[in-house]
Amino acid sequence: MAFPTDVVFPCLNEAEALPGVLAALPSGARAIVVDNGSTDGSAEIARRLGALVIQEPRRGYGSAVHAGLRAATAPVVAFCDADGSFDLTELDRLADPVHRGESDLMFGRRRVGGRGAWPIHARFANTVLLSMVRRRxxxxxxxxGPFRAGRREMLLDLGMEDRRSGYPLELLLRAWRKGLRIGETDVSYRPRTGRSKVTGTVRGTLIAVSDMHRTLRRLA
Structure with missing residues (x-):
């Protein structure tokens, strides 16, 4: 890619996926793997493959993502799951509009390729939640989606508080409140490597929906 970008990978037991994920990172992008309590050697694998590894003992998606944001130094920071579900050759679709000054925050709109990539219960919950966001x-x-990119200083200035699954929605709403330019572009989405902790399970999806609904009531 044309511009230097830090890519934050929140990570909990992704030893199987990490080698392929990090190998696919475009040149000019630096991997920041935030280990959120892995017990399968994920941190050691990431470190051996050249990633900057950050330890975040407080469990939660938001905790890991925000620790990575604080550790980043590039002007533009991208965020991506560490499970192999996204095609990192598409990173420029998200990061380049931010680098060029066309957008402050870009979200990847998932386009499913492969059976089981995005379970119907998770897709339905996403649709309902965003219809509520549009109305408000x-x-x-x-x-x-978890594949996104934004201007580092602007993201740090948002005052993010959620450290669980409500983080993506809080990010969107705080950016909207601040008047940031928010964009969206299509990205490929494929079946993850290994077991899902959130959207692949009904229980994980319900927890995420609960967190996000609480965030919506608070900020919109």
Whole structure:
């Protein structure tokens, strides 16, 4: 890719996926793997493969993502799951509009390729949640996917508080409140490597929906 970008990978037991994920990272991008309590050697694998590894003992998606944001130094920071579900050759679709000054925050809209990539219960929950967001804010977003990129200083200035699954929605709403330019672009989404902790399970999806609904009531 044309511009230097830090890519934050929140990580909990992704030893199987990490070698392929890190190998696919475009040149000019630096991997920051935030280990969130892995017991399968994920941190050691990431370190051996050249990633900057950050330890975040407080469990939660938001905790890991925000620790990575604080550790980043590039002007633009991207975020991506460490499970192999995204095609990192598409990183420029998210990061380049931010680097060029066309957007402050870009979200990847998942386009499913492969059976089981995005279970129907998780897809339905995403649709319902964003319809509520549109009614309350006027934001026309289609996905709150985990592959996104933004201007580091602006993201740090948002005052993010959620450290669980409500983090992506809080990010969107605080950016909207601050008047940031928010964009969306299609990205490929494929079946993950290994066992899912959130959207692949009904229980994980319900927890995420609960966290996000609480965030929506608080900020929109």
């Amino acid at each position: 804010t006027g934001l026309s977003m289609h996905d709150l």
